[in-house]
Amino acid sequence: MKVHVDMSICLLHGQCVIAAPEIFSFDDAGGLVWVAEIDEVQAGDAEAASDACPEQAIVLG
Amino acid sequence: MTQDALADDTLPFLDVADPKFSIRSQAVLDARDASWCARTSYGLAALRYDDVQKLLRHPKLRQGSYRWPAHNGVTGLFARWWEAMLLSQEGDTHARLRRMANPAFSPKLISSLIPKFQALANMLIDQFAAKGECDFIADFTEPYATGVICDLLGLPFERWRELADIAGEMGLALGVTFKQDLPTIEAATQRIFDFAEELVAERRARPTEDFIGMLIQANADQDQLSDQELLDMIVLAIFGGIDTTRNQLGLAMATFIETPAQLTLLSERPELGRAAVEEVMRVRPTVTWVTREAVEDFIYNDTLIPAGTTLHLFSQSATSDPEIFPNPGFDITAERKPHFGFGGGTHHCLGHFIARGDMTEALKLLAQRIKNPRFNGPVEWLPDSGNTGAIRMPIAFDPA
Numbered sequence: 059m060k061v062h063v064d065m066s067i068c069l070l071h072g073q074c075v076i077a078a079p080e081i082f083s084f085d086d087a088g089g090l091v092w093v094a095e096i097d098e099v100q101a102g103d104a105e106a107a108s109d110a111c112p113e114q115a116i117v118l119g
Numbered sequence: 120m121t122q123d124a125l126a127d128d129t130l131p132f133l134d135v136a137d138p139k140f141s142i143r144s145q146a147v148l149d150a151r152d153a154s155w156c157a158r159t160s161y162g163l164a165a166l167r168y169d170d171v172q173k174l175l176r177h178p179k180l181r182q183g184s185y186r187w188p189a190h191n192g193v194t195g196l197f198a199r200w201w202e203a204m205l206l207s208q209e210g211d212t213h214a215r216l217r218r219m220a221n222p223a224f225s226p227k228l229i230s231s232l233i234p235k236f237q238a239l240a241n242m243l244i245d246q247f248a249a250k251g252e253c254d255f256i257a258d259f260t261e262p263y264a265t266g267v268i269c270d271l272l273g274l275p276f277e278r279w280r281e282l283a284d285i286a287g288e289m290g291l292a293l294g295v296t297f298k299q300d301l302p303t304i305e306a307a308t309q310r311i312f313d314f315a316e317e318l319v320a321e322r323r324a325r326p327t328e329d330f331i332g333m334l335i336q337a338n339a340d341q342d343q344l345s346d347q348e349l350l351d352m353i354v355l356a357i358f359g360g361i362d363t364t365r366n367q368l369g370l371a372m373a374t375f376i377e378t379p380a381q382l383t384l385l386s387e388r389p390e391l392g393r394a395a396v397e398e399v400m401r402v403r404p405t406v407t408w409v410t411r412e413a414v415e416d417f418i419y420n421d422t423l424i425p426a427g428t429t430l431h432l433f434s435q436s437a438t439s440d441p442e443i444f445p446n447p448g449f450d451i452t453a454e455r456k457p458h459f460g461f462g463g464g465t466h467h468c469l470g471h472f473i474a475r476g477d478m479t480e481a482l483k484l485l486a487q488r489i490k491n492p493r494f495n496g497p498v499e500w501l502p503d504s505g506n507t508g509a510i511r512m513p514i515a516f517d518p519a
């Protein structure tokens with residue numbers, strides 16, 4: 059499964075980092091980084107993060 | 120050299136503890152022109168868009184209301200709950216509680232409630248539509264905001280008054296007379312926990328896939344969400360969802376009364392309902408500021424913010440900042456940068472899908488069924504700071 063964040067609408071709330079810390083994190087400069095390609099076992103976490111994102115900026119495919 | 124902000128008397132001062140203080144006053148606009156922050160009776164206030172946005176997720180700040188009961192010398196049931204609940208938690212505990220609560224607040228679950236919100240709004244409007252007048256708060260926003268929580272909890276609408284009364288009495292804890300009102304607050308807290316316990320017992324006996332059902336599923340693993348944390352979360356949803364929504368919808372009506380062409384536009388183009396909610400929350404957020412506290416000394420904008428400083432992030436002044444919003448007038452068709460009416464960062468409102476969904480339906484239906492609304496007597500307002508809104512709003516209108 060592919061993970062993408064639309065950075066034009068992401069407001070860096072960090073709700074994805076709370077929901078799925080293995081996929082999303084903040085780098086030292088405070089920017090959002092994520093694992094772009096995940097396996098099936100992580101799909102549930104990715105969906106939880108996508109649901110939790112207040113801006114609905116996470117696209118899974 | 121960096122100055123200690125609290126001692127910097129070149130910074131403007133705002134007396135935010137004065138009940139007559141208004142977050143929309145000229146003093147705030149002048150302060151925002153002069154500086155990114157002001158000194159206040161409690162600490163500091165951030166006034167501009169970019170700073171509020173950055174500070175909402177600044178790692179050196181924590182949510183700042185957790186000490187409110189201790190600050191008032193209050194202990195007991197309310198204080199225990201307040202200090203334990205999600206909003207007062209940070210770091211790992213906050214993240215765990217939030218992860219456990221997320222499924223109950225997911226957009227999928229909430230969108231299944233939309234037809235219920237529509238039915239509720241129509242039922243309430245039916246009761247006053249023919250009269251051509253109502254108290255918009257007592258007759259609409261209060262029963263609506265509470266009815267939405269009944270829908271969320273899977274309770275019949277008939278229980279709304281009971282819930283509204285409990286939430287109102289518990290809400291006294293946020294006021295300046297916290298200590299005098301303590302017996303009332305403690306009794307209401309006991310009632311709300313009895314209520315939550317009853318609800319959980321019922322759903323354990325007959326499992327559901329709804330809001331309470333989701334929380335009960337999370338509670339299956341006691342290390343992730345204990346029985347006490349489950350009840351604390353249900354109480355927070357009741358407490359945090361009622362007055363906010365009531366106030367925000369009252370502010371919406373006041374804004375439309377002041378700019379009637381926008382209401383006509385919404386009645387012609389109901390698809391603008393969601394945009395109307397966002398625009399109302401930009402110009403008149405009920406939560407006019409959020410409170411943060413510095414966990415250690417840090418430097419921001421060449422200013423030293425000492426550990427323990429209370430910082431109020433002024434959502435209201437940030438989203439009318441002319442630097443960011445050159446045409447700041449109320450316009451539901453304008454493309455806008457995001458508002459801060461639901462806060463931001465780790466404590467971003469957990470109930471925002473519910474609030475956005477229910478307010479969109481309410482505004483769409485009101486625009487269709489109530490024409491030419493106007494004030495029909497004096498409006499009673501809460502102070503124009505902190506969590507603001509109307510508590511009485513007589514209106515007259517032409518039935519559609």
Ligand code: HEM
Binds near residue numbers: 206217406410463465
């Ligand atoms: C128009 C209605 C609402 C407004 C304006 C609003 C506003 C806010 C704001 C500004 C915060 C952040 C406070 C801070 O950072 O200090 C917040 C947090 C929260 N809200 Fe809302 N809210 C609304 C409706 C709701 C509803 C309907 C619910 C639940 C059913 C809810 C549940 C919560 C919870 C649980 C938090 C704490 C989140 C955390 O600490 O992680 N809210 N809300």
Ligand code: SF4
Binds near residue numbers: 069070073090113
């Ligand atoms: S939750 Fe959404 S808005 Fe927040 S950081 Fe993650 S992707 Fe961005």
